[in-house]
Amino acid sequence: xxxxxxxxxxxxxxxxxxxxxxxxxxxxxxxxxxxxxxxxxxxxxxxxxxxxxxxxxxxxxxxxxxxxxxxxxxxxxxxxxxxxxxxxxxxxxxxxxxxxxxxxxxxxxxxxxxxxxxxxxxxxxxxxxxxxxxxxxxxxxxxxxxxxxxxxxxxxxxxxxxxxxxxxxxxxxxxxxxxxxxxxxxxxxxxxxxxxxxxxxxxxxxxxxxxxxxxxxxxxxxxxxxxxxxxxxxxxxxxxxxxxxxxxxxxxxxxxxxxxxxxxxxxxxxxxxxxxxxxxxxxxxxxxxxxxxxxxxxxxxxxxxxxxxxxxxxxxxx
Amino acid sequence: xxxxxxxxxxxxxxxxxxxxxxxxxxxxxxxxxxxxxxxxxxxxxxxxxxxxxxxxxxxxxxxxxxxxxxxxxxxxxxxxxxxxxxxxxxxxxxxxxxxxxxxxxxxxxxxxxxxxxxxxxxxxxxxxxxxxxxxxxxxxxxxxxxxxxxxxxxxxxxxxxxxxxxxxxxxxxxxxxxxxxxxxxxxxxxxxxxxxxxxxxxxxxxxxxxxxxxxxxxxxxxxxxxxxxxxxxxxxxxxxxxxxxxxxxxxxxxxxxxxxxxxxxxxxxxxxxxxxxxxxxxxxxxxxxxxxxxxxxxxxxxxxxxxxxxxxxxxxxxxxxxxxxxxxxxxxxxxxxxxxxxxxxxxxxxxxxxxxxxxxxxxxxxxxxxxxxxxxxxxxxxxxxxxxxxxxxxxxxxxxxxxxxxxxxxxxxxxxxxxxxxxxxxxxxxxxxxxxxxxxxxxxxxxxxxxxxxxxxxxxxxxxxxxxxxxxxxxxxxxxxxxxxxxxxxxxxxxxxxxxxxxxxxxxxxxxxxxxxxxxxxxxxxxx
Numbered sequence: 001x002x003x004x005x006x007x008x009x010x011x012x013x014x015x016x017x018x019x020x021x022x023x024x025x026x027x028x029x030x031x032x033x034x035x036x037x038x039x040x041x042x043x044x045x046x047x048x049x050x051x052x053x054x055x056x057x058x059x060x061x062x063x064x065x066x067x068x069x070x071x072x073x074x075x076x077x078x079x080x081x082x083x084x085x086x087x088x089x090x091x092x093x094x095x096x097x098x099x100x101x102x103x104x105x106x107x108x109x110x111x112x113x114x115x116x117x118x119x120x121x122x123x124x125x126x127x128x129x130x131x132x133x134x135x136x137x138x139x140x141x142x143x144x145x146x147x148x149x150x151x152x153x154x155x156x157x158x159x160x161x162x163x164x165x166x167x168x169x170x171x172x173x174x175x176x177x178x179x180x181x182x183x184x185x186x187x188x189x190x191x192x193x194x195x196x197x198x199x200x201x202x203x204x205x206x207x208x209x210x211x212x213x214x215x216x217x218x219x220x221x222x223x224x225x226x227x228x229x230x231x232x233x234x235x236x237x238x239x240x241x242x243x244x245x246x247x248x249x250x251x252x253x254x255x256x257x258x259x260x261x262x263x264x265x266x267x268x269x270x271x272x273x274x275x276x277x278x279x280x281x282x283x284x285x286x287x288x289x290x291x292x293x294x295x296x297x298x299x300x301x302x303x304x305x306x307x308x309x310x311x312x313x314x315x316x317x318x
Numbered sequence: 319x320x321x322x323x324x325x326x327x328x329x330x331x332x333x334x335x336x337x338x339x340x341x342x343x344x345x346x347x348x349x350x351x352x353x354x355x356x357x358x359x360x361x362x363x364x365x366x367x368x369x370x371x372x373x374x375x376x377x378x379x380x381x382x383x384x385x386x387x388x389x390x391x392x393x394x395x396x397x398x399x400x401x402x403x404x405x406x407x408x409x410x411x412x413x414x415x416x417x418x419x420x421x422x423x424x425x426x427x428x429x430x431x432x433x434x435x436x437x438x439x440x441x442x443x444x445x446x447x448x449x450x451x452x453x454x455x456x457x458x459x460x461x462x463x464x465x466x467x468x469x470x471x472x473x474x475x476x477x478x479x480x481x482x483x484x485x486x487x488x489x490x491x492x493x494x495x496x497x498x499x500x501x502x503x504x505x506x507x508x509x510x511x512x513x514x515x516x517x518x519x520x521x522x523x524x525x526x527x528x529x530x531x532x533x534x535x536x537x538x539x540x541x542x543x544x545x546x547x548x549x550x551x552x553x554x555x556x557x558x559x560x561x562x563x564x565x566x567x568x569x570x571x572x573x574x575x576x577x578x579x580x581x582x583x584x585x586x587x588x589x590x591x592x593x594x595x596x597x598x599x600x601x602x603x604x605x606x607x608x609x610x611x612x613x614x615x616x617x618x619x620x621x622x623x624x625x626x627x628x629x630x631x632x633x634x635x636x637x638x639x640x641x642x643x644x645x646x647x648x649x650x651x652x653x654x655x656x657x658x659x660x661x662x663x664x665x666x667x668x669x670x671x672x673x674x675x676x677x678x679x680x681x682x683x684x685x686x687x688x689x690x691x692x693x694x695x696x697x698x699x700x701x702x703x704x705x706x707x708x709x710x711x712x713x714x715x716x717x718x719x720x721x722x723x724x725x726x727x728x729x730x731x732x733x734x735x736x737x738x739x740x741x742x743x744x745x746x747x748x749x750x751x752x753x754x755x756x757x758x759x760x761x762x763x764x765x766x767x768x769x770x771x772x773x774x775x776x777x778x779x780x781x782x783x784x785x786x787x788x789x790x791x792x793x794x795x796x797x798x799x800x801x802x803x804x805x806x807x808x809x810x811x812x813x814x815x816x817x818x819x820x821x822x823x824x825x826x827x828x829x830x831x832x833x834x835x836x837x838x839x840x841x842x843x844x845x846x
Binding site (some may be wrong): 033034035038039041042047048049050053054057083085086087088093152155156158161163166167168170172182193262264265267271272276278279316 | 351376381382383384385387390392466468471472517531533534535536537560561562563564568570571573574576579616698727728731732763764799846
């Protein structure tokens with residue numbers, strides 16, 4: 001077997017084990033939260049009888065271990081179950097929400113990743129000169145703004161001062177692609193602002209690191225143009241660290257954008273998760289947790305594989 | 319003068335003012351007769367409702383965990399949704415009187431124990447079935463069932479027997495209740511085919527709109543139901559609710575025209591929005607109130623002098639101004655205000671009085687240890703600020719009130735009804751009996767002040783069977799005095815329902831019964 005294939009299989013098996021651990025941790029975490037689903041649903045209007053009825057109906061009276069393994073058994077057979085709070089089919093609800101999450105993440109990634117790489121290359125080319133300083137200053141400013149502040153800022157600027165977009169970003173099945181893009185414009189802008197600096201800085205640092213090498217000096221002495229050196233000689237050797245940072249940010253765009261989703265009322269997984277944690281709706285929280293953990297693990301495996309491909313020494317082990 | 323003129327124009331729009339009256343009132347304000355006449359023409363023109371259009375509303379108070387099952391509704395958006403696709407037997411009109419909907423006649427026996435509701439003929443459900451008395455009984459049965467999780471369980475529990483004969487529904491009560499018809503206006507009790515026993519969350523009802531899309535926590539869209547029994551009074555082709563829990567985004571959505579109406583305008587920005595073009599702030603003085611509640615059976619709150627000290631140590635006027643931005647009224651330590659029928663407005667208003675507070679505090683013999691008040695941001699909007707104002711005014715009276723900040727998450731489970739002193743809110747009820755029975759009767763499930771007073775209970779039960787309105791008013795007044803002077807309730811303010819409404823929306827009525835015209839905005843408004 002090719003060593004690379006073996007590695008991927010190993011990683012996948014490890015990832016599967018990790019998912020199991022994650023599901024157990026989520027279960028323990030939600031169990032440890034004060035109050036149960038019945039209390040959370042009924043809230044201030046809980047009467048003892050209504051509470052008892054609801055617990056009975058939702059099967060909350062079973063011991064925790066029984067509930068966990070019931071759930072696990074269901075997942076193993078492909079059945080995520082039904083939401084405790086409104087009886088909706090979890091797989092179906094998550095499917096649609098996940099699509100929206102990926103759509104937003106993809107839009108943000110399509111803009112931010114090339115932009116970050118290009119800016120990083122330019123900053124490395126002019127390291128210490130004014131273009132580098134301007135790029136660094138701007139990206140560091142945007143990353144330093146908390147997301148919700150950036151969100152309120154763009155809402156004010158682009159819906160009130162210049163009424164270009166709508167403040168509440170919701171996308172629905174049946175909307176045209178253009179209408180969807182228009183709807184998510186503001187959250188995409190905020191997300192680009194947030195993730196740009198990290199990727200840009202890493203690109204710049206990785207390239208500058210390679211630029212210290214002797215072979216770059218040789219290229220310079222040969223008279224190769226600076227941008228050519230960076231593109232042809234430095235960049236391929238700097239890919240591994242850049243890819244790992246890019247992937248980390250992609251994972252963030254999928255699983256870490258709850259605040260942005262909530263501010264813009266975007267109907268994706270983050271908002272969905274928050275609502276169900278508030279109501280202690282365990283099956284939903286676990287399902288969403290698994291999806292998030294799965295995305296994270298898969299993207300990390302992907303980063304490793306790309307890093308190995310980019311490095312001939314790792315690609316052709318003796 | 320602008321406000322006054324607005325009011326007169328509004329009254330004309332709703333057909334409440336004649337041309338003659340309009341002109342005499344506007345000329346009295348210094349407007350020339352010619353201009354007044356022109357103004358009248360414009361105002362009266364707007365009176366004719368326009369048909370068609372789809373209204374969009376941005377609402378706080380919806381979650382992805384919501385269901386279309388009316389029994390499970392507990393927050394704002396499900397309340398609005400229920401009343402858009404569903405229809406109740408009766409409704410409470412903005413002026414507090416009973417309005418007949420599915421029931422076309424309501425009558426009771428002399429002892430107020432047996433109630434008859436005559437069911438309107440020819441009312442149709444969205445699935446084409448005709449609504450019968452059996453559907454009504456089945457619906458009520460589902461909510462009163464012992465296994466029910468209905469939010470209306472406490473309301474309908476008192477019905478001992480119900481039967482349907484022809485077009486008549488007869489409810490027999492375990493004990494007399496002169497207010498029973500008002501209870502039937504509860505938003506959980508929308509009539510469903512077969513009582514919704516088979517599929518409670520089907521969203522099939524007899525309301526003005528049928529459900530198109532139900533995406534809990536995101537949006538709910540509806541189209542006009544052509545065969546609605548009262549279709550002549552419905553003007554819109556459809557209505558759409560978008561869940562917008564973030565204050566800033568919701569406000570921006572109204573300003574940018576993404577929605578026509580929003581609920582829960584933050585009192586802090588009302589002043590700013592009032593100046594915005596094309597938007598009106600509509601505020602309705604409701605029955606909802608923000609409270610600080612003490613358990614009267616736990617030390618140190620089992621001492622009435624200490625309770626009185628705290629009641630005198632709160633500055634109600636300051637709270638209305640600073641917490642509600644002036645959009646509310648001061649409370650008087652009992653949960654009833656002038657929005658309720660049979661309210662006694664002669665009860666003396668309790669004011670902030672540091673000297674009296676200090677006097678009661680001294681008399682209570684409290685050992686000077688800090689008195690802990692628990693509050694969370696979600697207890698009511700501005701709860702933590704209100705608690706801090708309370709602590710400051712109490713300090714001026716020498717009372718060591720200390721705030722303990724609690725997290726929103728789990729507040730209603732771990733703090734409210736558990737800890738002896740905390741911040742909370744009540745939504746108000748259509749009639750006094752229901753408010754008192756819900757939270758102040760000794761045996762009430764939600765007696766969150768643990769108030770147990772035999773005399774009070776006796777008066778409450780006596781009022782239920784009393785059909786003489788003057789006598790009832792007297793009884794309620796006596797109860798208010800008992801609660802105000804002995805209860806564990808500190809009630810600084812009644813909050814208004816504050817909505818932002820675009821000028822495109824016509825026919826808006828400020829309804830004290832609930833937010834967004836008590837859930838009837840889509841059924842009553844039209845778009846200009």
